[in-house]
Amino acid sequence: xxxxxxxxxxxxxxxxxxxxxxxxxxxxxxxxxxxxxxxxxxxxxxxxxxxxxxxxxxxxxxxxxxxxxxxxxxxxxxxxxxxxxxxxxxxxxxxxxxxxxxxxxxxxxxxxxxxxxxxxxxxxxxxxxxxxxxxxxxxxxxxxxxxxxxxxxxxxxxxxxxxxxxxxxxxxxxxxxxxxxxxxxxxxxxxxxxxxxxxxxxxxxxxxxxxxxxxxxxxxxxxxxxxxxxxxxxxxxxxxxxxxxxxxxxxxxxxxxxxxxxxxxxxxxxxxxxxxxxxxxxxxxxxxxxxxxxxxxxxxxxxxxxxxxxxxxxxxxxxxxxxxxxxxxxxxxxxxxxxxxxxxxxxxxxxxxxxxxxxxxxxxxxxxxxxxxxxxxxxxxxxxxxxxxxxxxxxxxxxxxxxxxxxxxxxxxxxx
Numbered sequence: 001x002x003x004x005x006x007x008x009x010x011x012x013x014x015x016x017x018x019x020x021x022x023x024x025x026x027x028x029x030x031x032x033x034x035x036x037x038x039x040x041x042x043x044x045x046x047x048x049x050x051x052x053x054x055x056x057x058x059x060x061x062x063x064x065x066x067x068x069x070x071x072x073x074x075x076x077x078x079x080x081x082x083x084x085x086x087x088x089x090x091x092x093x094x095x096x097x098x099x100x101x102x103x104x105x106x107x108x109x110x111x112x113x114x115x116x117x118x119x120x121x122x123x124x125x126x127x128x129x130x131x132x133x134x135x136x137x138x139x140x141x142x143x144x145x146x147x148x149x150x151x152x153x154x155x156x157x158x159x160x161x162x163x164x165x166x167x168x169x170x171x172x173x174x175x176x177x178x179x180x181x182x183x184x185x186x187x188x189x190x191x192x193x194x195x196x197x198x199x200x201x202x203x204x205x206x207x208x209x210x211x212x213x214x215x216x217x218x219x220x221x222x223x224x225x226x227x228x229x230x231x232x233x234x235x236x237x238x239x240x241x242x243x244x245x246x247x248x249x250x251x252x253x254x255x256x257x258x259x260x261x262x263x264x265x266x267x268x269x270x271x272x273x274x275x276x277x278x279x280x281x282x283x284x285x286x287x288x289x290x291x292x293x294x295x296x297x298x299x300x301x302x303x304x305x306x307x308x309x310x311x312x313x314x315x316x317x318x319x320x321x322x323x324x325x326x327x328x329x330x331x332x333x334x335x336x337x338x339x340x341x342x343x344x345x346x347x348x349x350x351x352x353x354x355x356x357x358x359x360x361x362x363x364x365x366x367x368x369x370x371x372x373x374x375x376x377x378x379x380x381x382x383x384x385x386x387x388x389x390x391x392x393x394x395x396x397x398x399x400x401x402x403x404x405x406x407x408x409x410x411x412x413x414x415x416x
Contacts, residue, residue, distance in 0.1 A: 002051050002075040006060075008068045009040055009332045010208060010296075010354070016040045017065040018072065027055045029075060034327070036072065041204035042295060042331065043324030053077045122149035130155040134162070201293030212352045216271075217391040220350060223403040225410055226371050227381045233413040250340050251311040253363050254283050255416045257338055258302035260405035266394050267402055268335050270356040275393045284334030284354070285314065287321040295321045296354060298334035307416055341365055348384045358390035359399075361406070 006016055017039040023029060035049045053075040060072045123131070123138055127150045131138050134155070141158050143150035230252050238246040258281045261268040269277045283302040287295050297317045302310060320326055339351050340363040349362035362385065369382040385406065389399045409416060 001056065002053060002077060003071045004035065004049060004051070004073040004075055006038070006066055006068050006070045006072055007047060007328055007332060009042065009045060009328055013040055013042075013068060013204075015065055015067045016045075018060050018062055019044060020062055021058055022046075023049075023055050025055050025057060028078075029053055029055055038328070041200050043326075045331065046327045048327055048329050049075070051075055051077070122147060124149060124151050127151050127155045131158075134159050136162070201289065201291075201295075205293055208354065209352045212355050216353050216355060218353060218388050219391050219396060219399065221387045221389075221396060221399045221403060222348070223385050223387075223407060224369075224371070225383050225385055225407050226373060227366060227383055227410060230410050230413045231366075231381045247307055247311050248314075249366060250285075250314060250338075250342070250363075251307050252410065252413055252416065253340055254285065254299060254302055254310050254314070254338060255305070255307055256406050256409035257336070257361055258283055258305075259409050259416065260402050261336055262303050263405040264398060264402040266398050267359040267389060269358050269393060270335070271358050271390055271393050272356050275358070278335040280333075280335065282333050282335045284337040284357075285317070286337065286339040286351075287318050289322055295326070295331065296334060296337060297321045297326055297330045300329075300333065336360070338363070348386055350386050351388050353388055353390055358393040359402075360388050361402075362386040362388070 006018075009016075019037045019039050021036050022034045023036070029035065029049050029052060031050055031052055033049050034046045035055070036047045038045050038047050056074040056076045058073050060066055060070065066072075121138060122143065122145075124145065128138070130136075130152065131141070131150075136155065136158050138150060141150055141154055142148075143154055145151035145154070227249070230249070234247055234249065234252070241247075261281050261283075265277050266275070268281050269275050280301055281303040282298045282300045284296040284298045287297060289295060297320075299305070299310060299313045299317065305313070317326075317330065334354070334357065336357060337351070337354050337360040339349055339360065341349050343365060345365040347367065348364045351360035351362045353360050364384040364386075366381050366383045368379050370377060371380040371382050372378075373380070385403065387399050387403055
């Protein structure tokens with residue numbers, strides 16, 4: 001039996017509220033399926049399951065708030081011999097026919113019987129007239145007169161029943177309207193839950209960064225990088241593209257960072273009872289929220305994605321982060337973080353490491369500055385890049401190699 005636990009969605013998460021189960025006991029689970037929605041300080045997060053099997057039991061009820069690591073559900077692995085046997089009906093060697101086949105086979109007899117029955121219906125003239133005026137199907141009325149004939153009282157009872165049915169339909173329609181209104185109100189309430197206040201997000205970020213500053217021995221390095229070649233490459237690449245398809249500098253920063261991490265794997269790691277290098281390079285991107293605060297969704301396997309694929313991922317993930325529509329894996333699987341201020345920002349940004357990661361790189365504003373290259377001084381688009389790294393995991397020499405590799409890739413954007 002597999003225990004499905006309340007996941008940790010960052011160093012700032014201590015507990016979460018299970019808002020809704022998406023899967024029910026008996027459902028088959030595939031890797032990547034959304035099993036539940038959990039409310040955290042970062043908003044309503046879709047929780048994925050990473051084991052295949054059958055949902056055996058829901059341990060935590062909807063609305064319960066539980067600590068990280070609490071067992072939420074039990075999952076029975078596929079192929080488990082204790083799995084319930086097939087129903088006897090599926091074991092039979094007799095042929096099984098669809099109900100529609102049987103109905104089709106009997107239809108002629110039913111029509112003949114109905115026709116014969118209609119020919120035998122006995123009804124008084126007054127009753128027939130009342131039935132026609134009230135649009136009643138006399139074949140559906142049971143007569144109480146002599147030899148089963150339909151009489152006035154039978155029609156009156158049918159009219160009364162017809163009135164009751166209309167009232168019931170009206171009540172049903174009214175209930176449907178009420179239910180729809182309740183669903184709308186429930187949805188609005190859920191949106192309130194999934195849109196935490198800026199104060200709550202700032203407190204969560206502050207708690208994580210306080211822990212980072214207190215427990216991680218940071219060291220900082222800085223490098224000015226000439227982006228002339230990168231910006232020219234972007235200009236040429238975007239020349240014949242629509243606005244929606246254009247590449248932004250952040251796509252180059254992410255890809256160059258991922259390639260540099262591939263060269264310097266000690267920084268693509270976490271510090272959990274020692275240095276734990278990661279095989280996948282999942283780059284987290286700091287996203288500022290309109291209501292205040294930040295979130296850090298990740299772009300998985302950034303080293304193996306093309307620049308266009310990275311730009312597409314950025315365009316997808318930023319709006320969802322700002323709308324609090326992220327999956328659990330998108331905010332918990334980053335192996336390294338980028339913060340980029342973009343246009344109109346400060347020249348430099350010095351980040352704090354997001355535990356348990358061991359590094360964060362910051363890109364300041366791209367601006368035209370004097371820059372000497374090959375003995376020639378000129379005005380070039382320049383960005384100041386900073387690295388904050390964990391001194392328990394690496395040292396300045398490793399950090400310098402990373403920045404040198406990052407610069408090398410940005411000088412050759414066509415190789416990315």
